[in-house]
Amino acid sequence: MLSVVGLRRDDFDRFPHEFSGGQCQRVAIARALILRPKLVIFDEPVSALDVSIRAQILDLLLRLQGDFALTYIFISHDLSVVKRICDRTAVMYLGKIIELADSEALYRAPLHPYSQALLQAIPPPDPAARRVADLGQLEGDVPGPINPPQGCRFHTRCPHRMAICSEKEPVLRDLGAGQLVACFLHGE
Numbered sequence: 001m002l003s004v005v006g007l008r009r010d011d012f013d014r015f016p017h018e019f020s021g022g023q024c025q026r027v028a029i030a031r032a033l034i035l036r037p038k039l040v041i042f043d044e045p046v047s048a049l050d051v052s053i054r055a056q057i058l059d060l061l062l063r064l065q066g067d068f069a070l071t072y073i074f075i076s077h078d079l080s081v082v083k084r085i086c087d088r089t090a091v092m093y094l095g096k097i098i099e100l101a102d103s104e105a106l107y108r109a110p111l112h113p114y115s116q117a118l119l120q121a122i123p124p125p126d127p128a129a130r131r132v133a134d135l136g137q138l139e140g141d142v143p144g145p146i147n148p149p150q151g152c153r154f155h156t157r158c159p160h161r162m163a164i165c166s167e168k169e170p171v172l173r174d175l176g177a178g179q180l181v182a183c184f185l186h187g188e
Helices: 009-013 021-033 051-068 079-085 103-108 113-120
Strands: 039-043 071-075 088-093 096-102
Touching: 021 051, 051 079, 071 079, 079 103, 088 103, 088 113, 096 103, 096 113
Parallel strands: 039 071
Antiparallel strands: 088 096
């Protein structure tokens, strides 16, 4: 399995401190795959890696997904990585899914105001092309997850909040084509 993830067989006898960050990720992937799972859950698998190693690990994950017919649940704050890896994307706020859609549809036309702000905050390829005013900044502090606000969890920061948002929690509704959103701007 070491050779499958791009390491040498003689790496088997090395100690953890003798591996780089990217090599440690490869070892972790090999350890998971040796059990021949159908589903692998990744939690921020490339967040601590530099850009070139990150690209190598993402390429490896995509190749292994095809080779082993794997399903991934990929948890990340890096939306550019999510866009590259995921077929479907769920956006969460304070522990609740607020939007779920085909990744292409979500990145093209996000429906929830929080999803919109997140996607606006992705750094552009040309930093000179974007102004600070275009970054999807949100007002206010993030409420605590232990005691979330009543109603929509996002209403304290939402630029489009309505009276109902502080009273009732929106349910995740299918708006067609598999795009689900929990927001009163879209129905009810």
